[in-house]
Amino acid sequence: MVEPDVWWLLPLTISLLIGAICPATGALLITQRRVLLANLMAHSVLPGLVIALAIGIDPSIGGLISGLLGALVAERLNRRFKGREEGAINTVLAGFTALGVLLVPLLEARVDLETILFGDLLAATTTDLLRTTISASALLAMLVWGYRDLVFVGIDPEGAAIAKRPVLLIRLICSLITALVVISAITAVGVILVIGLLCAPVLMHVERSRSLKELMLRSASTGLLLCGGGMMLAIAIDLPPGPLIGTLCLALLFSYRGNTAEQR
């Protein structure tokens, strides 16, 4: 009897999980106007990943530290360049990416930069699945614990602080979860393309949703279809899944007709 060939099951499972958690996290980031910071964190994980791989520890630990460090550096520079934050954030983004690329030859790390930058779902392992499951659980736990505060901080951060909500803690946890999700998504779409998956499905639904919860669910569903479909299509036509999913994100935005929520 011939064993069924199910090699695609692991990458498909990971792509579906990533497809759900990236847009769900993106919904938080877009409604809190922190997308730029998320893109910065996505690029900032690179030096940490390279160092971790060079010294032989779990790359997600290095990436997590490096991503948060990038956010911290940007936060400091933002204060110095008040009103010009975009310039400061983008400079940190470029600087951390450049540092990551430089570290590869400097540390003689055996790193496939292309895989980190654009993902390689077909080479996914059970460790990647575990990492993604941990990220999904952390996101879920945060929503259960602080959904109301997430809404309050998103709509009126000053009012949330006045109402004695833990604004700083919420933002810190949000950054931590963003870093976790980004690191998990590297397998699927890489650090360069993850921002598309964080944003595109959310932009499709942000005007139609009546609550953050609804926006997260709708976006996650779209992301699920996008990643699952992209993965299967990539196998069928023999193209790399990451760039294909990134291109589908763009196609998704082009297909959007700008419907707004009908009034009930």
Next chain:
Amino acid sequence: MSHSSCVLSTTELCFSYGGRNTVDRVNLQLQAGTLTALVGPNGAGKSTLLHLIEGRLKPSQGTINTSKPIGLMPQRAAIDWSFPITARDMVQLGTPKKGKATAAHHCEQLLERVGMAAMGSRRLNQLSGGQQQRVLLARGLMQQTDILLLDEPCSAIDPPTREHLLKVMRDQAEAGQTLLVSSHDWGSALDSYDQVVVMDGQILANGSPNTVREKLSDLTCMMGSHCCG
């Protein structure tokens, strides 16, 4: 209206920003169950004074004395109106910790009072500016604090809506809540208030609308332009 007791007072309150006293030696007293207007031009320090009273800012000098909980209705610019949330959920964000059991019922009552009962399920960005201000006022009232500070609640709204919001505020004062309402202009609607405080860094005049008119004779030339701001 009752003038039974002072619920909040400030003594020689100062706040410096950029080497300038934006709030300069402010002495203010608010009586329980009163509606007070805090008026003055742009940059007069009204919002700063509200934030000092609320506790967000620390005074560089002077003291604030109160034992009552304080709520704040922020300026409309502080809110992200494009956030995906319905008017009803927005109001419920004001629910105090102790009021969760009756929050839904209280929320419906407040939506009714501000004239938004039929639009509770609408998203905030589907509402007009005046409707958004009504929702914001309802959220402020949802906090059920003894003192409520309102930062320009009537900015950029039509006269009937202003009148309605002022009536809701007046009803709250009649019910015992103390309201301090900031505005950057003034006019005939000052008569709706029990007390009027005119400030431009320092307090220029303070008292009943008539007293303030007598003290600042040039106030009359600005009458009739706006109500509460």
